[in-house]
Amino acid sequence: MLEVRNLHAFYGKSHILHGVDLSVGEGEIVAVLGRNGVGRSTTCKAIMGLVPPQGVVRYRGRDIAGLRPDLVARAGIGYVPEDRQIFPSLTVRQNLELGLKRAGVFGRWSFDDVFALFPNLASRRQTAAGVLSGGEQQMLAICRTLMGDPDLILVDEPTEGLAPKLVEQVATLLAEVARRSVAILLVEQKLTIALEISRRLYVMGHGRIVFEGAPAELTGNSEVRREWLEV
Ligand SMILES: Nc1ncnc2c1ncn2[C@@H]1O[C@H](COP(=O)(O)OP(=O)(O)OP(=O)(O)O)[C@@H](O)[C@H]1O
Ligand SMILES: [Mg+2]
Structure with a gap:
């Protein structure tokens, strides 16, 4: 459903992405691993149109490269940024409401669905989001993105810290x-949850994909792990 080919991105004159190739199938969980600074977040931002992409970004056959971020979201791609971007003074419920594409219009996720998935949020729906723990804020950030009813979500380092x-x-x-047919592009630094839940993994190094394979293939490849992942 998502196809990225020969993706390049720049911040001013610094060339950050040097031809990234990756794809995500319908309902698939795909991980992108790599050390700090290799360009994982930039890849997400370039797909979302938050950083100007050069190259091919195709979503369900449609060329979305360089589309405005709100239009990329409207096309069906949700984004959970690294810094979560929760509104601390708004309540949990208000934060979730902001994830809706239009006020009062729900897709496959209702408030109750989200609260059932994460009961900690249910009991604190009227609490200001700023007082939640880091983990709860992360759950809230993911759930808020789900409220927009995306078919694919890009989740940037949800387990950090x-x-x-x-x-x-x-x-x-x-x-x-x-399981509810939302595909996931999961960006991580640690192998733990990536190996546990993804079907395929990519490893990034210096703005390129340097490995692609199934979890078992990465587990069995100590050379790739040593060269590109271990710190
Ligand atoms: N706004 C920016 N302006 C200039 N350079 C940037 C900017 N954002 C990131 N970079 C640089 O681009 C490179 C890739 O950053 P990116 O955020 O994509 O890395 P990452 O793989 O997500 O790692 P991490 O999240 O650990 O920083 C890094 O060298 C970083 O310093
Ligand atoms: Mg990052």
Whole structure:
């Protein structure tokens, strides 16, 4: 459903992406792994039109490269940024409402669906989002994106800085999301949840894809792990 070919991106004169190729199938969970600064977030931003992309970005056969971010979202791609972008003074419920494409119009996710997936949010629906823990804010950021009823979500480092128990909760939530036919491009640094829930993985190094394979292939390839992942 998503096809990225020969994607390049720049910040001013710095050339960050050097021809990224990747794809995500309908309902698939695909991970993009790599060390700090290799261009994982830039890849998401270029797909979303937040950074000008050069190259091919095709979504369900339609060329969306360089479309405005709101139009990319409208086409069906949701984005959960690295910094979450929660509105701290608004309540949990208000944050979720902001994820709707139009006020009062729901897709496959109702408030109750989201609260059922993550009961911690249910009991705190009237709480200001700013007082939630980091893990809860991450769940909220994912759930808010779901409210827009995307068919594909790009999730940038959802487990960064979370305790192991919360990392597991994020993994469970994402697996449930995929079970409801939402495809996921999961950006991670650590292998843990990527190996656990994704069907295919890419490893990025210096603005390029340097490995592609199934989780078992990466587990079995210590050379790739040593060269591109371990710190
Ligand atoms: N707004 C920006 N202006 C200039 N350079 C940037 C900007 N954002 C990122 N970069 C640079 O682009 C490169 C890739 O950054 P990117 O954020 O895509 O990395 P990443 O793989 O997501 O890693 P991490 O999230 O750990 O930083 C890095 O060298 C970074 O310093
Ligand atoms: Mg990043």
